[in-house]
Amino acid sequence: GEEVAQTPKHLVRGEGQKAKLYCAPIKGHSYVFWYQQVLKNEFKFLISFQNENVFDETGMPKERFSAKCLPNSPCSLEIQATKLEDSAVYFCASSQISYEQYFGPGTRLTVT
C-alpha cells in the first residue's frame, strides 16, 4: 500500500497481560522501524528491520519485548507481561533507500 498501516488503533491490557501490535510497511520499503512515544513528544527508538532481518535492536527492552518481520506477513511487536510504564503510542515507520521514514497512524496501548 501507499501508507504504513498499523493495527489495532487502540489496545487496552491489564498489567501482566500480553500485547501484540502489527505493522504493514509501504509496499516496496525494505526497512521497518518501531518507536515508542511517551509523555507527549518523547520518542524512543525500539528496533529496526531490513526485510526479515533485525537491523538494530539497541532500543529494545529485551526481557519483555520482541519483534518480528516475516515474509508475506505484517511485522509485529509483542510485549509479554505488560507494565503500567508500557502505556504509550507505538509508531511503526518504513523507509527505502531515500533515508526518509514514513510513519503509520500508531497504536495507543493503555495498561491498566
Next chain:
Amino acid sequence: QKEVEQNSGPLSVPEGAIASLNCTYSDRGSQSFFWYRQYSGKSPELIMSIYSNGDKEDGRFTAQLNKASQYVSLLIRDSQPSDSATYLCAVNMERAAGNKLTFGGGTRVLVKP
C-alpha cells in the same frame, strides 16, 4: 545534554507571519536531518529533509542546515492556522537507510488568526 534539542514553546505566531524553529544536535558526525509535523493525536508527517549545508525550500517551508554549528532550522512563511502543530526535529546519525532517527522534544507552534 540531550542529543537533539528544541525549544518546547509554544511559539505563538500571527497569521501571515514567519515562524522560525530551531534545533541543535550533539553528534558532529550526523548526516541526515528531518522536520516532521505532528498534530495532536496524530502521527508524525514528514515535511522536510536536508542533508547538505545551506537552505532547502519547499513551498512555504525552508530548512536551513549548518553542520559547523550543529544547527538546523525550519522557517514557515505565511503561517496559517492549519500550521498549528508540534514540529519535531529528527536526526539520523549516519546517512544510512536503516539507521534510527533521534528526535528532539518538539516545538509547539500556535498560529493565531
